[in-house]
Amino acid sequence: MNRPAITGWLLVLPAAALLALFTHWPIVGTVWDSFHATPKGANPAPFVGLENYQVMIADEVFWKSLWNNLWFALGTIPISIALALVMALWVNSAMRGRTWLRVAFFTPTVLPMIAVANIWLFFYTPQYGLLEKLTTGLGFGTHNWLGTESTALACMIVVAIWKEAGFFMIFYLAALQSIPPSLAEAAALEGAPRGYYLRRIVLPLLMPTTLFVLVNAVINSFRLVDHIVVMTRGGPNNATSLLLFHVYQVGFSFWDTGYAAALTVVLLAILALAAIGQFVFLDRKVHYQ
Amino acid sequence: MSRLYEPTGFSRALETGAAWLLGFLWILPLAYAVWTAFHPSEYSAKFVLTAPLTLENFVRAWDAAPFARYFANSFALVTMVLAAQLVLGTLAAYAFARFEFPGKDIAFILVLVQLMIMPDVLIVENYRTMSRLGLLDSIPAIGLPYVASAFGIFLLRQTFKTVPRELDEAARVEGAGPVAILLKVYVPLAKPVYLAYGLVSVSYHWNNFLWPLIVTNSVTSRPVTVGLQVFSSGDQGIDWSIITAATLMTSGPLLVGFLLFQRQFVQSFMRAGIR
Amino acid sequence: MTTRSLWRTAAAGLAAIAFTAAAQTEITFYYPVAVGGPITKTIDQMSADFEKENPGIKVKPVYAGTYQETLVKAITAHKAGTPPTTAILLSTDMYTLIDEEAIAPWDELAAGADDKKWIASFYPAFMANSQTGGKTWGIPFQRSTIVLYWNKELFKEAGLDPNKAPATWKEMLEYAQKLTKKDASGNVTQWGVQIPSSGFPYWLFQGLTTPNGVELMNAAGTETYFDRKEVIEALQYWTDLGRKHKVMSPGVVEWGTTPKDFFEKKVAMIWTTTGNLTNVKNNAKFDFGVAMLPASKKRGSPTGGGNFYVFKKATKAQQEAAAKFAKFMTQPDRAAQWGIDTGYVAVRPDAWETKRMKDYVAGFPVAAVARDQLQYSVAELSTHENQRVTKALNDGLQAALTGAKMPEQAMKDAQAEATRILRSYKR
Numbered sequence: 001m002n003r004p005a006i007t008g009w010l011l012v013l014p015a016a017a018l019l020a021l022f023t024h025w026p027i028v029g030t031v032w033d034s035f036h037a038t039p040k041g042a043n044p045a046p047f048v049g050l051e052n053y054q055v056m057i058a059d060e061v062f063w064k065s066l067w068n069n070l071w072f073a074l075g076t077i078p079i080s081i082a083l084a085l086v087m088a089l090w091v092n093s094a095m096r097g098r099t100w101l102r103v104a105f106f107t108p109t110v111l112p113m114i115a116v117a118n119i120w121l122f123f124y125t126p127q128y129g130l131l132e133k134l135t136t137g138l139g140f141g142t143h144n145w146l147g148t149e150s151t152a153l154a155c156m157i158v159v160a161i162w163k164e165a166g167f168f169m170i171f172y173l174a175a176l177q178s179i180p181p182s183l184a185e186a187a188a189l190e191g192a193p194r195g196y197y198l199r200r201i202v203l204p205l206l207m208p209t210t211l212f213v214l215v216n217a218v219i220n221s222f223r224l225v226d227h228i229v230v231m232t233r234g235g236p237n238n239a240t241s242l243l244l245f246h247v248y249q250v251g252f253s254f255w256d257t258g259y260a261a262a263l264t265v266v267l268l269a270i271l272a273l274a275a276i277g278q279f280v281f282l283d284r285k286v287h288y289q
Numbered sequence: 290m291s292r293l294y295e296p297t298g299f300s301r302a303l304e305t306g307a308a309w310l311l312g313f314l315w316i317l318p319l320a321y322a323v324w325t326a327f328h329p330s331e332y333s334a335k336f337v338l339t340a341p342l343t344l345e346n347f348v349r350a351w352d353a354a355p356f357a358r359y360f361a362n363s364f365a366l367v368t369m370v371l372a373a374q375l376v377l378g379t380l381a382a383y384a385f386a387r388f389e390f391p392g393k394d395i396a397f398i399l400v401l402v403q404l405m406i407m408p409d410v411l412i413v414e415n416y417r418t419m420s421r422l423g424l425l426d427s428i429p430a431i432g433l434p435y436v437a438s439a440f441g442i443f444l445l446r447q448t449f450k451t452v453p454r455e456l457d458e459a460a461r462v463e464g465a466g467p468v469a470i471l472l473k474v475y476v477p478l479a480k481p482v483y484l485a486y487g488l489v490s491v492s493y494h495w496n497n498f499l500w501p502l503i504v505t506n507s508v509t510s511r512p513v514t515v516g517l518q519v520f521s522s523g524d525q526g527i528d529w530s531i532i533t534a535a536t537l538m539t540s541g542p543l544l545v546g547f548l549l550f551q552r553q554f555v556q557s558f559m560r561a562g563i564r
Numbered sequence: 565m566t567t568r569s570l571w572r573t574a575a576a577g578l579a580a581i582a583f584t585a586a587a588q589t590e591i592t593f594y595y596p597v598a599v600g601g602p603i604t605k606t607i608d609q610m611s612a613d614f615e616k617e618n619p620g621i622k623v624k625p626v627y628a629g630t631y632q633e634t635l636v637k638a639i640t641a642h643k644a645g646t647p648p649t650t651a652i653l654l655s656t657d658m659y660t661l662i663d664e665e666a667i668a669p670w671d672e673l674a675a676g677a678d679d680k681k682w683i684a685s686f687y688p689a690f691m692a693n694s695q696t697g698g699k700t701w702g703i704p705f706q707r708s709t710i711v712l713y714w715n716k717e718l719f720k721e722a723g724l725d726p727n728k729a730p731a732t733w734k735e736m737l738e739y740a741q742k743l744t745k746k747d748a749s750g751n752v753t754q755w756g757v758q759i760p761s762s763g764f765p766y767w768l769f770q771g772l773t774t775p776n777g778v779e780l781m782n783a784a785g786t787e788t789y790f791d792r793k794e795v796i797e798a799l800q801y802w803t804d805l806g807r808k809h810k811v812m813s814p815g816v817v818e819w820g821t822t823p824k825d826f827f828e829k830k831v832a833m834i835w836t837t838t839g840n841l842t843n844v845k846n847n848a849k850f851d852f853g854v855a856m857l858p859a860s861k862k863r864g865s866p867t868g869g870g871n872f873y874v875f876k877k878a879t880k881a882q883q884e885a886a887a888k889f890a891k892f893m894t895q896p897d898r899a900a901q902w903g904i905d906t907g908y909v910a911v912r913p914d915a916w917e918t919k920r921m922k923d924y925v926a927g928f929p930v931a932a933v934a935r936d937q938l939q940y941s942v943a944e945l946s947t948h949e950n951q952r953v954t955k956a957l958n959d960g961l962q963a964a965l966t967g968a969k970m971p972e973q974a975m976k977d978a979q980a981e982a983t984r985i986l987r988s989y990k991r
Binding site for chain 1: 295313385436492498502540
């Protein structure tokens with residue numbers, strides 16, 4: 001090898017070693033472990049083939065968590081991105097109080113989920129919670145928001161949107177500010193209406209940002225379970241159990257690492273699929289250097 | 290965006306109203322935290338303007354858990370993680386941007402894997418690794434899986450690629466080695482990227498919860514998030530006054546910091562090309 | 565640990581080294597509490613007192629967070645070969661700890677006549693969760709049980725005798741019906757009764773199954789009886805409170821907000837742990853009462869809380885020192901003081917005969933309700949694979965309470981799941 005090649009490798013080496021140890025090796029290890037039983041005592045784990053996967057197919061909580069997670073993703077991703085875009089447009093305009101608005105939109109990013117989850121718990125509390133004060137004030141009945149299977153997941157989705165939209169807004173804001181004003185001037189000369197300008201000029205220019213934000217939103221919808229831990233612990237009757245929360249429970253409450261590995265494999269497969277989908281489908285539409 | 294396409298007339302009023310409503314909703318949890326933390330606990334569900342103010346909740350929260358220690362742990366964690374991420378990321382990004390070496394493409398794809406599969410989902414295996422390394426219940430155990438950051442490497446590589454080759458050559462002619470060139474030419478040009486990445490990294494690790502919850506069990510290593518959770522999950526039910534006081538105490542400094550520098554952050558994001 | 569107590573411990577340790585030529589025995593003691601607050605100070609003080617009495621032994625308390633975290637930490641340390649000498653863990657963790665081969669039975673360490681008397685000195689209700697297979701694995705330390713708190717003011721408003729709590733299920737329902745208030749548009753503004761069902765509904769459910777004359781598991785922890793007729797009846801009663809009679813908020817009710825609901829007068833009667841006594845005493849701005857849980861066929865409630873365990877991999881000398889320590893900590897006077905300080909139920913009858921406890925009860929009679937209920941109490945649900953089995957039951961209970969399943973179906977499913985989980989333990 002020539003000198004630059006050696007230098008190149010030496011520069012990459014520290015990061016590569018840590019990535020291998022804490023990302024690649026665990027991925028391989030997860031797949032490997034998913035074919036083994038959970039070790040008991042000092043004995044090594046016996047090979048059990050597909051048994052963990054058979055258990056998974058019969059595991060109702062797994063299926064429920066998977067569906068919950070898909071709904072959770074479908075609920076949070078589009079809404080938080082759309083809101084982030086709208087927020088960025090507002091904050092970037094000459095609107096009155098925009099500085100104040102920017103602060104308001106951005107605060108959830110800085111507050112730890114674990115802390116605000118307790119506050120949201122209060123908002124959702126039946127009878128004297130904030131949401132209840134609002135609904136009863138408007139003449140609706142009281143409702144046990146987190147204690148009813150049909151509404152609990154929606155409540156979790158709202159919390160996640162609240163937490164994420166402001167963070168995504170920052171990226172859109174940066175992108176909006178770097179659109180040259182000449183574009184708007186040219187469009188105005190042509191007599192293009194506002195809707196047309198936003199849809200046909202601004203939106204396409206924001207496409208790389210949207211891709212970036214989308215990737216983040218997808219990952220977060222499978223990664224973020226802090227609010228589940230604090231607010232519902234997956235209940236009622238697993239109505240808010242998400243995949244990673246199920247992994248956490250199986251791995252660290254039941255100590256069934258073999259089965260937890262099999263569950264993690266599913267999570268990895270979903271993320272890999274999302275990655276491939278993005279490369280194949282979106283990369284063509286987006287110009288990335 | 291130009292001022293040319295501002296909303297006008299009725300739609301302007303409508304949009305302003307909608308924006309204010311949304312802003313109000315977004316600030317509501319923080320507003321509630323401030324209200325509850327400064328009032329006696331009878332008023333944590335009653336909002337009357339005549340409620341007496343008090344600092345007692347802060348005193349109680351401060352006495353009930355070693356928040357100063359948690360705070361110091363979190364601070365050590367984010368500083369160590371960020372510093373290591375920047376050093377490792379800079380070196381690797383430099384190699385990927387400006388060196389040719391066998392296996393480079395594969396290595397880069399392997400780095401990108403971590404963009405999608407973050408350590409957060411590999412908790413079971415990483416816990417085992419930490420246990421083998423004897424690192425359980427330590428601050429390095431919380432930070433290590435995140436130290437090599439694909440996002441950081443990717444971002445810096447994109448930036449380094451835009452640096453004109455001529456600058457690089459000029460420094461080389463003067464006899465500078467690869468590391469000297471990196472420090473003199475590339476790093477200064479990437480300042481906004483570092484700032485923007487720092488913002489993302491700090492807010493991520495300051496707020497990270499599940500992994501620290503799993504690997505720490507004692508005061509000496511617990512970050513603020515886990516400390517808050519341990520503190521608020523008592524058998525005796527939720528005391529919002531004291532939880533909100535603790536929340537404000539622990540996220541106050543970060544909140545103020547971000548509020549003061551938010552404009553600079555947006556600008557650095559803009560210049561960093563994260564968009 | 566505060567600096568002062570750190571100094572004290574250090575000083576005691578130094579003194580001990582100076583005075584005893586014999587080797588020091590150090591015992592590590594995992595205690596489940598988030599660090600800080602008055603409880604750690606009490607534990608530090610008790611450890612220091614013990615060291616004074618036993619110069620050859622040094623106690624190192626480790627405050628490890630919640631019960632769950634302490635268990636995880638203890639088992640991890642055990643697997644790594646560096647377990648604590650002794651720890652306070654949930655009584656329901658007994659089978660888990662046995663299965664992990666982590667703990668040693670106390671009766672082998674404490675085999676003298678005195679020791680036998682010591683082990684026999686606790687309330688039998690607490691020992692139910694501490695003994696299995698003829699061995700004693702846990703020594704009761706901080707134990708609790710479920711009681712009913714009621715708001716006397718609201719009773720008066722509803723025309724009920726403010727000094728009389730419902731004694732039977734039927735009475736509780738009748739009272740609750742009188743205590744449920746609606747506004748003009750038919751919305752409930754005040755519920756009659758509240759039995760929380762988030763987190764660990766199985767425990768509160770045992771407050772219904774026990775009076776209905778049925779236990780949920782066998783003493784060996786290898787079988788469960790979730791589909792028995794009495795169990796289904798108990799669940800029917802619970803779900804009917806919310807769904808049929810509409811005197812309790814329907815759906816799953818949060819454990820964490822229950823005391824607050826009570827303080828806010830949104831509910832007239834609540835079920836919660838005796839450990840909440842001090843909290844209620846400090847925060848309820850009205851006159852309240854504490855009572856035993858109402859009876860169906862008889863009275864009854866599960867116990868809860870933590871036991872002392874001693875770890876297998878500790879040295880013999882450490883284990884013996886741990887036995888001394890556990891004995892010291894559960895002396896009648898100390899058990900009484902601990903109960904007064906924390907609101908836990910003092911774990912042995914003679915603790916209630918001490919002067920300080922008698923004085924306390926005289927001034928605050930409701931403190932004795934939990935004790936009086938002990939004679940009707942049973943062990944908290946605990947089996948092998950405990951977390952899984954309780955989750956199966958919890959899911960079934962929540963499914964019934966939210967109306968996703970009928971009580972009978974929910975319990976049959978839970979039983980099927982539990983049987984599947986426990987199949988390898990049935991020999």
